[in-house]
Amino acid sequence: MRTMRRRGAVAVLAASVLALTACGGDAEEPTEEPGAGEETTDAGGEEGAAEFAEGSTMAELSEAGSITIGTKFDQPLFGLVGPNGEPEGFDVEIGKIIAGELGIEEDGITWVETISQNRESFIETDQVDLVIATYTINDDRKERIDFAGPYYEAGQSILTLADNEDIQGPDDLAGKKVCTVSGSTPEANLLENFPEAEVVPFQAYSDCLTPLRNGQVDAVSTDNVILAGFAAESDDLEVRGEPFTEEPYGIGLAKGDDEFRDWVNDVLEEIFEDGRWTDAWESTAGTVLPTPEPPAVDRY
Amino acid sequence: MDAVFAAFPTYLSGFAVTLQLTAWSAAIAMALGLVVAALRVSPLRPFRFFAAAYVEVLRNMPLTLIFFFAVFVLPQFGVIPPLGFWTAVLCLSTYTSAFVAEAVRSGINSVGVGQAEAARAIGLTFGQTLGEVVLPQAVRTVVPPLINVFIALAKNTSVAAGFAVVELTAAGRRLSQGNPSDTILLLVGVVVFYLLITIPMGVIAGAVERKVAFSR
Numbered sequence: 237m238r239t240m241r242r243r244g245a246v247a248v249l250a251a252s253v254l255a256l257t258a259c260g261g262d263a264e265e266p267t268e269e270p271g272a273g274e275e276t277t278d279a280g281g282e283e284g285a286a287e288f289a290e291g292s293t294m295a296e297l298s299e300a301g302s303i304t305i306g307t308k309f310d311q312p313l314f315g316l317v318g319p320n321g322e323p324e325g326f327d328v329e330i331g332k333i334i335a336g337e338l339g340i341e342e343d344g345i346t347w348v349e350t351i352s353q354n355r356e357s358f359i360e361t362d363q364v365d366l367v368i369a370t371y372t373i374n375d376d377r378k379e380r381i382d383f384a385g386p387y388y389e390a391g392q393s394i395l396t397l398a399d400n401e402d403i404q405g406p407d408d409l410a411g412k413k414v415c416t417v418s419g420s421t422p423e424a425n426l427l428e429n430f431p432e433a434e435v436v437p438f439q440a441y442s443d444c445l446t447p448l449r450n451g452q453v454d455a456v457s458t459d460n461v462i463l464a465g466f467a468a469e470s471d472d473l474e475v476r477g478e479p480f481t482e483e484p485y486g487i488g489l490a491k492g493d494d495e496f497r498d499w500v501n502d503v504l505e506e507i508f509e510d511g512r513w514t515d516a517w518e519s520t521a522g523t524v525l526p527t528p529e530p531p532a533v534d535r536y
Numbered sequence: 537m538d539a540v541f542a543a544f545p546t547y548l549s550g551f552a553v554t555l556q557l558t559a560w561s562a563a564i565a566m567a568l569g570l571v572v573a574a575l576r577v578s579p580l581r582p583f584r585f586f587a588a589a590y591v592e593v594l595r596n597m598p599l600t601l602i603f604f605f606a607v608f609v610l611p612q613f614g615v616i617p618p619l620g621f622w623t624a625v626l627c628l629s630t631y632t633s634a635f636v637a638e639a640v641r642s643g644i645n646s647v648g649v650g651q652a653e654a655a656r657a658i659g660l661t662f663g664q665t666l667g668e669v670v671l672p673q674a675v676r677t678v679v680p681p682l683i684n685v686f687i688a689l690a691k692n693t694s695v696a697a698g699f700a701v702v703e704l705t706a707a708g709r710r711l712s713q714g715n716p717s718d719t720i721l722l723l724v725g726v727v728v729f730y731l732l733i734t735i736p737m738g739v740i741a742g743a744v745e746r747k748v749a750f751s752r
Contacts (some may be wrong), residue, residue, distance in 0.1 A: 424710065
């Protein structure tokens with residue numbers, strides 16, 4: 237028994253040494269060819285080709301070959317986990333593009349569900365490298381984390397039953413029951429700017445649909461893109477009026493990592509230019525929403 | 537820290553709702569629970585069966601599911617309860633009544649069978665036996681577990697936060713949304729307000745227990 241065990245241990249050791257040396261070999265490869273630098277910068281988007289400054293977040297992620305991205309799992313069009321367990325949507329596509337620029341393949345991406353209440357703390361505690369989750373850029377949040385982007389401009393809007401034409405804009409909400417999510421930006425906005433509306437807060441936007449259909453609430457209010465997702469799924473619902481707020485969606489990352497933020501901003505500007513942003517939009521949210529102009533990146 | 541002080545009015549309005557939820561639900565649960573407990577010890581078998589079924593169903597169902605049922609499932613059958621406070625009271629009180637019934641039943645069972653037999657021997661009816669002889673003695677054993685049930689109820693009111701009631705927890709969520717940098721402090725504030733309800737309840741329980749204690 238004893239010798240067997242020892243032999244086993246030796247085998248494990250040998251295997252791990254092999255693995256280690258193999259890793260070492262990989263890591264050294266790029267430095268062996270000093271001339272390769274020029275070529276790689278020319279190639280730009282090619283896998284694993286990009287070179288990053290020593291010690292930067294990009295270099296770390298690129299070397300590890302893996303990245304953890306937080307997104308919504310229940311947001312149609314942006315981040316929605318289907319029956320196959322894979323999240324799909326515009327946020328997810330943006331995440332894949334950024335990972336691709338780091339030389340990370342889709343298998344190397346770990347998707348983590350982030351909900352509105354835990355996004356900042358997930359970034360602060362390094363549980364995720366990036367958060368791409370219909371994440372509105374605002375100053376309060378900038379106190380704890382930093383934002384790259386915006387990569388999309390949403391706006392708060394209103395959803396009602398298709399046969400209810402009384403409500404055409406936020407001013408018509410006075411005295412009406414408006415469903416939204418407890419502790420969300422749209423809720424705060426309604427309370428502050430439309431105090432006449434009676435806010436009915438639930439746990440999730442999808443919870444608002446049953447009360448809306450039953451006439452227990454008159455309207456649902458949140459970002460237009462979320463509402464458009466619901467309206468696209470059922471004929472009896474309709475989005476009313478133009479968006480009445482500006483919600484620039486940004487990519488959340490660790491506070492103070494300016495190098496990483498600048499790089500993500502560079503990537504965004506690049507994909508705004510070369511059409512990859514438009515492709516990502518049209519294959520996801522663009523199926524029910526018009527294709528907008530890409531927003532201007534805010535390098536604060 | 538300033539955010540916590542600025543948040544005071546929001547805390548207070550949430551606290552008031554939580555307090556009302558607790559008080560209404562406790563009162564209704566107490567009344568319902570007493571009836572169910574009486575049915576559970578009644579001499580009639582169908583009554584006992586009904587009460588046992590009631591207790592088992594409600595006691596073993598998660599509270600969130602009860603809320604879910606009342607808010608999302610009942611309307612499918614044409615019963616549309618008004619959203620918010622009263623639906624929450626309905627859910628909380630039916631759920632808690634099962635626990636009240638069990639606490640009261642265990643108290644009744646703690647009174648010796650001889651007491652009930654003696655009461656019946658002198659010609660008291662079932663109601664009189666329960667009301668005049670058994671319950672007054674049962675109260676002593678019932679109070680501590682009953683206070684436990686109501687402390688749990690006070691905390692359970694937070695489930696209503698997800699179902700259109702802006703009580704303490706929902707108020708705390710609103711606050712932390714508005715001040716992301718002070719989230720932890722603001723949530724500590726929420727806890728303090730819950731303690732304002734639950735700790736006095738524990739103190740009352742202790743006092744009542746001492747008062748009704750007797751040497752056997």
